[in-house]
Amino acid sequence: MDHHQVLDYCNNMNNNIKYRGGEMERSLSDSGSSGSEEEMMGIRKGPWTEEEDAILANHISFHGEGHWNSLARSAGLKRTGKSCRLRWLNYLRPGVRRGNITLQEQLLILNLHSRWGNRWSKIAQEFPGRTDNEIKNYWRTRVVKQAKQMKCDVNSKEFRDALRFVWIPRLVERIQASSSSHTASPTSFHCYTDATSLSDHSMASGDNDTSSLPPSAEKQATASGIHHLEYSPELQPFEEANADFWTYENICFLQQQLADDS
């Protein structure tokens, strides 16, 4: 990205960013804390301004990433190096994707989390353009919320079974439905659905109990004590699925992950 591209990029950012509450000056000296070096230096905290974003992006375009503390100083930003790094990686960096998590991404998040736990940066590596922060937020705001609604711990066997036998199969069903309505390759999902014993009857009907499960899943869910599963609105369709991502290889990968979990 050369200098002119950065400037264009910054202009676009300025036009597109939706700021909450406008510019917010919140230096430490304003916050009432006292005596810290940061306060003496007038280090700013809180939301970034458009001007700061432009300065940071412009500076990185000339000098590159890294050495964040010295970068912050030389750019004239009254921010910590950590703050600059976070802002760049999570927001300003070219290629960052923001917005709705697709069905495929949801499925992969559930699966990778079951494998790696809260290792968000590692999980995020499987999602080009997504940040660990965004995936972490998704997990906490959607999945943890769902666990709370089910009155069980997110790491409990009960909830993990709910993910495996209810949530994930339902996501797969919806991906199938989305795929078949947008592409002419319904056989793409054949191996996955066969291997997970999913029947053809729809789980997208909004049923709230295990009667909507495939027979094998229903049996296992019942055996696990899951009787009153409820679905959140976020289980309703998100934006159009990313068909390019949903390749035969990815399907088989997920299938293998599911098999490894059992």
Place this chain on the structure above:
DNA sequence: AAGGCCTGCAACCGCAGCGTT
């Protein structure tokens, strides 16, 4: 209309690991 509550997300904080001196 207004006030309180809830939700989602950006950003901060503390800590651990690593490299350098």
Place this chain on the structure above:
DNA sequence: GAACGCTGCGGTTGCAGGCCT
């Protein structure tokens, strides 16, 4: 090998906007 600084990670918090009463 101790001290220091930097970086990256995961947990947590603060707040704007939406929703509800």
